[in-house]
C-alpha cells in the first residue's frame with residue numbers, strides 16, 4: 001500500500017527522512033529535522049513570491065488555474081454572475097452559505113443602514129489636494145475608520161467582527177464616492193438607503209441636484225456583476241497582506257488599509273488603470289504589431305495579461321468582455337475595445353504569450369467598461385477595492401478563527417556581511 005509520505009535522502013549525510021504528505025503539501029517545518037550537525041537550524045524552503053507555498057487552509061475560493069475555473073464556496077463564478085447579486089455573494093463569501101430570504105433581507109438592511117460616515121471623515125478627505133489619487137485617500141480613510149470604532153480591536157469576538165463587517169461594506173462606497181466628489185470639487189451626495197448597493201454608489205457619484213435623477217439600471221447591474229467578479233480570489237497579494245496584518249491581531253480597518261495599499265500596485269489591482277493607459281498609448285489597431293514586438297523584447301509588460309495562477313483564460317475576463325457590450329448599449333462604444341480585442345487576438349496567436357501561458361486577466365477588459373461609464377482611470381482600483389472588500393473580510397475572519405494560524409513571520413537566507421567590529425570614523 002503506497003504511503004502518503006515523501007522519502008528524502010540528505011546526500012550530505014546519507015540519512016533518510018520520511019515526511020508526511022497532506023493535501024498535496026508537506027509541512028515546511030518537517031524539513032527542520034534534516035541537518036548535518038545537531039545544532040544546525042535545519043532545512044527551510046526558499047520561495048520568493050510564495051509561488052509554491054500554501055500559507056493557510058481555506059474553504060472560501062477555489063481556482064483551477066489550468067482549467068480556468070473559479071468558484072466561491074463551491075459555486076461557479078459564471079452562475080453567481082448570472083443569477084446572484086453582490087451583497088448576496090458577499091454574504092456567501094463571509095458566512096459560507098447562500099442566505100435565505102430573511103437572512104438576506106436583514107443583511108441588506110443592516111449594510112444599507114451603515115452607509116453614513118462620521119462627519120470628521122468627510123472633513124479628513126477635504127484635507128487632501130484636489131488631485132490626490134483616490135486610492136491613496138481610500139488607504140488612509142479606511143485606516144482612520146478604526147479611530148471611530150475602538151472596539152474593532154476585539155477581533156476574537158464574533159459579534160464585534162460582524163459589526164465591523166457591516167460598517168466596512170456599508171461605508172466603503174460612501175468613502176469612495178466622497179473621494180471622487182472631492183476631486184471634482186462637487187458637494188458630497190449622502191447615501192440613500194432606498195437604493196440598491198451599486199445604485200446608491202452611482203447616485204453618490206453622479207447626482208447633481210436634478211429633480212428627475214434616476215440611476216441607469218443597466219449600469220447599476222453591470223457594476224454589481226463586476227463587483228461579484230472581483231469579490232475574492234484566494235491568496236492574491238492584497239489578501240495575503242490582509243491575512244498578514246490580521247495575524248498580528250490588528251483591527252480589520254488597519255488590515256484592510258494595508259490590503260488596499262497592496263492592491264494599488266500596477267502588477268495587482270492597479271493593472272486595470274495601466275491597461276487603459278496602454279491601449280490609449282497604442283492608439284490604433286495598426287500599431288499593435290510594433291507594440292507587441294516591444295513587449296517581446298522585454299521593454300514592458302502587456303498589462304492585463306498573465307497571471308500567477310491562471311495559465312488559461314481568466315474566467316472573469318470572459319464574463320467582463322460580455323458585460324462590455326451591455327454597457328456600451330447605454331454609453332456608446334469605445335474604440336479602445338476594438339484595440340483590446342485585436343490585441344488579445346494578436347497576442348494569443350503569438351508563441352511568446354502562448355508558450356508562457358499568458359492570457360487576458362480580470363483587468364484586461366474591466367478598465368474599458370469603467371472608462372465607458374465615465375469613471376476617471378484613477379478610480380478603477382478604488383472600484384476593484386469595493387469589489388474585493390467582502391473577500392478580504394471573509395479571508396480575515398477565516399484567519400482569526402483558524403486555530404492553526406500564528407503571527408506571520410517568514411525566515412530569510414542571510415547573505416550579508418559576517419560579524420565584524422565597529423570602525424571609528426577616523427579609521428574609515
Ligand code: SDX
Pocket residue numbers: 049232233235236237266267268269271295300301302303304305306307308309356358361362363
Ligand atoms: C490581478 O493573484 C491574483 O489573483 C491577482 C488578481 C486578483 O483577483 O486578486 O487576479 C488580480 O492582480 C491580476 C493581474 C494584473 N496584473 C497585470 O495584468 C500586470 C501584467 N501581468 C504581470 O506582470 C504578471 O503576469 C503577473 C504579475 C500578473 C504574474 O507574474 P508572475 O506569475 O510572477 O509571472 P512572472 O513575472 O514570473 O512571468 C513569467 C514570464 C516572464 O517571462 P520570462 O522571464 O520567463 O522570459 O512571463 C512573462 C515574464 O516576463 N510575463 C509577461 C507578462 N506577465 C508575465 N510578459 C509580458 N506581459 C505580461 N503581462
